Amino acid sequence: MSTSVVVTGLGATTPLGGDVASTWSALLAGRSGVKRLAAEWAESLPVRIAAPIAVEPSEVLPRHRLRRLDRCQQFALIAAHEAWRDAGFAFGDEAGFTVDSDRVGAVVSSGIGGIITTLDNYDILNEKGWQRVSPFAVPMLMPNGAAGIISIEFGARAGAHAVASACASSAEAIGYGIDMIRAGRADIVIAGGTEAAIHRLNLAAFGSMRAMSTRNDDPDHASRPYDKARDGFVLGEGSGIVILESEEHARARGARIYGVAAGVGYSADAVDIVSNDPDGMAKAMRRALADAGLEPSDIVHINAHGTSTPVGDTGEIKAIKLALGEAAGQIAITSTKSMTGHLLGGTGAVESIATILALRESLVPPTINIEELDDEVDLDIVRDEPRKLPGGPAAALNNSFGFGGHNVTVALRRHES
């Protein structure tokens, strides 16, 4: 019997709110975080919409900290502070449970890393010379920077890791964290991911792939997973962090337990660099069930990857049917990306938080903006209004798939005391 891992703290800063509570209430209210990009630099781009963070880090962090952290690291630090306090751990002079730092890990991912730092400093180099390039540029742009900063902030000395699997990165971070605890390397892991990639280069690059919605005149309705007229994803930014903890450790300190991080499933498609394969996605889901000791009939809810791309959404629906068989028709499926946009390396963690809260509160946030359901989407999509979940034992899956053919499914279970 492997070690049971539970979730004892949640933190997020997203396009819907500066913390978990405000994000969750916006998800239940069905509010879109997508906005028109007012900046002049967006004018010549095919994509002029995005889902920017709701609360700017400059409202939260002091100036001298902001200047030596990339924007993605600022998000992660803010989310990690919320999660750490939420778990009841001591910080600085504040009261709380004092952790054994050798038993605390940090696994914080980003899909791209500090790309805004990279690009801004390249501009500075060209315009003003090397002396004006920030001496902090390297730790700001490196993709493991957020993991390192968070390990320093909270004294996490069991190990700091940054797994990279594009849009599956922060789901994989949660998986890695579960494995750290199961392997006995840590009692507590600060796990999640972050992304700050709303920059004209990224909009141009994803735009060049024809992967993004160009519904520029109607931002609220641009992210519309499963709708017939969907035309691509909307780029969001933000971070989600969870505190994973061995159930034994959590119980011993009397911690509040949000839910059970029951297992994780991975697969690699080995097919195409950008287009994920339904067989590979299905394997990740089946492996997550096996890892968590769950049957398809235990699953009441799936927070889907559902990015609002024409091919991706229906591929995942096919994969859910492949993986779960007849039980698939009984599952309440949603894509919260209809509201948050796609947070790339932040998405898996933010959506795992939504999944944990859906189980705990027995409420599934809706997928918004479905006017006419795609004919190929023949499963139970939660639309327009939140859906009540039944009480009793229940489990849910959170799917995240990334360029590179990475498929990651996190299995979460309702906690019964």
Add this chain to the structure above:
Amino acid sequence: MALSEQEILKGLGEIIEEIAGVEPSEVTPDKSFVDDLDIDSLSMVEIAVAAQDKFGVEIPDDELKNLKTVKDVIVYVQSKDVSA
């Protein structure tokens, strides 16, 4: 007009507040950057660049490593101040 000690001290206080979050009142001539103000070597690089902008005095790396205290910087800037 050469920069006075007070002008340089005030300017340094502003720079150090911006870069390291230290209260300007803490920045007094006798303070050591590393031991008293908790400023690391990378921040010293930023401070040197900002000081160049503010005072018009370049601080090469060979000189920067010798500037241990706030007073050291004041003396250096005054010694190189071209407006003197």
